[in-house]
Amino acid sequence: MRIVVAECTVDYQGRLTAHLPRARRLIMVKADGCVAVHADGGAYKPLNWMNAPNLLEEGDGTWVVTNPKGERLVITLHDVIHDSTFELGLDPGLQKDGVEANLQQLLADRPWVLEDGLTLIRREYPTDIGPVDLLCADPHGGTVAIEVKRRGEIDGVEQLARYLERLSLDPRLRPVRGIFAAQQITPQARTLAAARGIAAVEVDYEGLQEVDSGELRLF
Amino acid sequence: MRIRAERDDLADVFTRANRAVGTRTALPVLQGLLCEVRGSTLRVTGTDLEMTVRTQTEVEVTEEGRAVVSGKLLADAVRKLPPGAVTIGTTDSDVEIIGNGPRFTLRQLSLEDFPVLEETPVTGTEVDGDALVEAIGQVAVAASNDAARPILTGVLFEPGDDGLRMVATDSYRLAVRDLPGVGVAGSGLVPARGLRELGRTVGAAKVSVAVESREAVFASERGSLRLRLIEGTFPKYRSLLPESYPNEVVVEREALLEALDRVSLVAEDHIPVRLVLTEGGVEVAVSRQDVGGETEHIPGEFNGTDERVQVAFNPRYLADGVGAVAADQVRIRVIDGLKPSVIDGVDTPGFLYLLMPVRV
Numbered sequence: 001m002r003i004v005v006a007e008c009t010v011d012y013q014g015r016l017t018a019h020l021p022r023a024r025r026l027i028m029v030k031a032d033g034c035v036a037v038h039a040d041g042g043a044y045k046p047l048n049w050m051n052a053p054n055l056l057e058e059g060d061g062t063w064v065v066t067n068p069k070g071e072r073l074v075i076t077l078h079d080v081i082h083d084s085t086f087e088l089g090l091d092p093g094l095q096k097d098g099v100e101a102n103l104q105q106l107l108a109d110r111p112w113v114l115e116d117g118l119t120l121i122r123r124e125y126p127t128d129i130g131p132v133d134l135l136c137a138d139p140h141g142g143t144v145a146i147e148v149k150r151r152g153e154i155d156g157v158e159q160l161a162r163y164l165e166r167l168s169l170d171p172r173l174r175p176v177r178g179i180f181a182a183q184q185i186t187p188q189a190r191t192l193a194a195a196r197g198i199a200a201v202e203v204d205y206e207g208l209q210e211v212d213s214g215e216l217r218l219f
Numbered sequence: 220m221r222i223r224a225e226r227d228d229l230a231d232v233f234t235r236a237n238r239a240v241g242t243r244t245a246l247p248v249l250q251g252l253l254c255e256v257r258g259s260t261l262r263v264t265g266t267d268l269e270m271t272v273r274t275q276t277e278v279e280v281t282e283e284g285r286a287v288v289s290g291k292l293l294a295d296a297v298r299k300l301p302p303g304a305v306t307i308g309t310t311d312s313d314v315e316i317i318g319n320g321p322r323f324t325l326r327q328l329s330l331e332d333f334p335v336l337e338e339t340p341v342t343g344t345e346v347d348g349d350a351l352v353e354a355i356g357q358v359a360v361a362a363s364n365d366a367a368r369p370i371l372t373g374v375l376f377e378p379g380d381d382g383l384r385m386v387a388t389d390s391y392r393l394a395v396r397d398l399p400g401v402g403v404a405g406s407g408l409v410p411a412r413g414l415r416e417l418g419r420t421v422g423a424a425k426v427s428v429a430v431e432s433r434e435a436v437f438a439s440e441r442g443s444l445r446l447r448l449i450e451g452t453f454p455k456y457r458s459l460l461p462e463s464y465p466n467e468v469v470v471e472r473e474a475l476l477e478a479l480d481r482v483s484l485v486a487e488d489h490i491p492v493r494l495v496l497t498e499g500g501v502e503v504a505v506s507r508q509d510v511g512g513e514t515e516h517i518p519g520e521f522n523g524t525d526e527r528v529q530v531a532f533n534p535r536y537l538a539d540g541v542g543a544v545a546a547d548q549v550r551i552r553v554i555d556g557l558k559p560s561v562i563d564g565v566d567t568p569g570f571l572y573l574l575m576p577v578r579v
Contacts, residue, residue, distance in 0.1 A: 031246050052247075090244060090268060108489075120489060121509050137508050172509060216575045217390045218559060219454050 001086050002029040007079035010037050010048050014071030020047055022078060027063075029056065031088070035065050035073065048073060103205060104133050104148045107181060109213035111136045111146070114179050114201050118144060127166040135167075143173040152182030152200065157192045164198070220256045220284025221308035224276065226300050226318055229307070232263045232274040233294040235420045235442065239413075240290040241267035248332040251287040252294075254307075254314075256280055264336065265290050270413040271336055272420045274442035281308075287328040288314045296323045337445060341436045343427030346383075346401050348439060351426055352418040354385060354396045357543040357570055362411035363389035370451035373408035376430050383428075386456055387411060392536050393456055393573040394543060405430035408453055413446040420444050459573060461559065464552035466523030468496045469565055472541060472549040474517050478503045479538040485513050491531035491577040496521055496553060505534065523553075530556045531579040537562075540572035 004027040010020035025047070026038040033052030054067040065073040104123065111118035117139035125135035125145070134146040145167055147160035160178045167176045178198040180189070185200050193200040236252050244250060244267060253264040262275040286309045293316075297305060300318030308315050309327065316323040355374065363371035368390075375386040383401035387394050407430045417426075423439035430448075437444040482492050486505045495502040500519035506512035530553050541549055546564025553560045556576050563571040 033247075090241075090246070090249075121507070122487070125509070135509065143508075214578055215391075216557060216578055218388065218393055218459050218573065218575050219390060 001031060001088050003027075003082065003084055003086070004029075004077075004080060005082040006077045007081070008037075009076045009078070011074045011076075012048050012072070014069065018048065024081070027075060035063075035075075037075065100148060100150050103150065103181075103183070103203070103208075106205070106208040107146065107148055107203065108134055109215070110208065110211050113203070113208065113211060114146065114181055115144070115199075125167075127163055129162055129166055132160070132163040132167070135173075143167065143176045144179055145176055146179045146181055149180075149182040150184075152180055152185035152189045152202075154186070154189050154192050156180060156182070157189050157196060157198060157200075160198060161196045164196075220254065220286055221281040221306070222256055222261055222278040223281070223304055223306045224261070224278040226297060226302055226305045228276045228278075229261075229305055230294065230298040232261065232276045232442075233290070233297055236263040236265035236272045236274045237290040237294045238416050238420050239265040239267055239270045239272040239444075246332070246334075248287060248328050249334075250289055250291070251328040251333065252290040253285065253287050253330075253333050254293075255285045256283050258283075266334065266336060268334065269410060269447050270416065271445040272416070272442065273445075274420070284309060285330055286314055287330050287333050288325050289328065292323075292325050296325065337434065341429040341431060341438075343429035343436060343438060344401060344403050345425050345427050346398065348423045348426040350398065351428065352422050353545065354398055354570075355414045355417060357545070358385045358387045358394040358396045359411045359415055360387075360539040360543055361389060361392045361394035361572065362387040365389070369449050370408060370453055372411055373449040373453070374411050374414055375406070375408055375453045375456075376403060376435065377406035378403065386453070388454060388456060390454075391533065391575050392540060393459060394540070395456070395460075395571050395573075397569040399569065401428070403428050403430055405432070407431075407435060407448040408451065409435040409446050410449055413444065417444055459559065460571075461554060461561070464554055464561065466496055466521075466525060466528045466554070467550055467552040468501050468519050468521045468523075469548050469550045470501055470517050470519035472544055472547055472564075475501075475503075475541050475549060476538065478515055478517055479534060479541065481515070482513055482534050483538070485510055486534040490534070491579055492534040492537060493529060493531045493579065494551070496523060496528040496530070496551070497526065501551070528553050528555070530560060531577045532560075532574055533577055536574055540574055543572055544570065 007024050009022045012018040028036045036046035036049040038046050050065045050073045054065050057064045061077050063075040108120050108123050111120050118136040121135040121137055124131040132145045133148045136144045138144055145163050149156045160180055164178045167173050180193050180198050180200045181203050185202055190200045255262045259277050260275050261278045264273050296316055303319045305318040314325045358374055371389050377384050379397050382399040383403045385396045421439045421442045421444045423441050427438045429436045435446045482505045490507050493504045500517050502516055504514040540562040544564040546567040548565040550565050551562050559573050559575050561571055
């Protein structure tokens, strides 16, 4: 990663023509070749940029970046205040937490938090209209289909109702009932769930992580 | 750079070095192989910065030089050429590969961008290569793939009572393997992912092993494999090994593996396989509400303080452990259904597999 802070003007020619008048800016040249010109504002978005693949030619006080599409970015450096290069190494990538998949995994490991005695039969249980998030058994021999959402809205309830209709056709699983689980459930979804005979349960994502899954570990 | 060599020799060095090349990397140049020709030798280097594989072969050299080319393309292109001699040479920005008719022209990657890698030769301990690869295979099954807990993705190399000890754990199981008579001085946590490549990259009859302060180096006549050590403290595993077990059963390894293979038709990771140790052997059973079940008896010799002992395991972890035992007969030692059990071979000291049960 090369980081340059410089007094510069920038001219772009390509899909349109753009000019950035002389000012102090941050220029980033990433290891993948991407060149981005940032102001001290505008959040993450550069004022101008050229994605890889491109060709950066450094002349005397001028950088010319071109790409195979015929676009051209000319950066004229009037005064270079800082110029350094860092080896950042491999990036492990963004690990998102709290998404539906995490919530589903947490509930799969601890289905009893939704209702006493529930045990997991299978995650992503297939039906002919798509997989239901969790299929569990209750202690009375019944089957419970669980749809997991971050935000529980009407369409999620409808989706679970359709799954229940399909699952109830399977004599091995009958009787089948549903639980709609989400971090937040809208009043409309709660009302619709009640009308469909589906239990609506709000779950605390942070709290779930602290509930012991019951798995035995060596340490 | 311009060389000529047999297709199979070139395909071999490119393919083995390419095993270190990552498919997802932030630096495009790391998808390349560095080819260096000096004297009469072609040396090929592939790296993802954690794992570096260097291979080499003797070639007919017309011109010395260096170039970086896409590893996958280079290995695949050479492999798909007709048998016989292959010529590889560089032009200003390309590498030409010509073999008995077909001619590939591949773009060079930036030589300047290719990382400068550790080359210092290390003095290692020479060990039987096949035994080392087998031992690594036995312990590496217990290593985790969860990048969130990096210390569990490694295999601990440390001096044992009588040689080299290797240990791996993912917190559900732990495998320990001793290689007697192997005096490796250093210790460190070596990435299991890289170790699994040892046999396919530089495996040979004799392999030199060295564990340095920052990396482990495996070298043979076929090249070298350098693995950057994982930083962190490995769990204190010795205290996890129970001192005694009141119950044990000995069964034929193949019979148990076949039974577990049948069980796997019904079971998934979260569906435990139940073992009942009793007079005459062990009952194996699995049951799934939505699918059905399977049950069978495996004859064996049971010794225990109880008439009947039940314990349940993750079926894959159990099969991994039984499969890692290098003996005709496997012994399962059980305290109870909630404490770790131990799997090892009869009359084959030097390996054990500690496995945590599943609560049922």
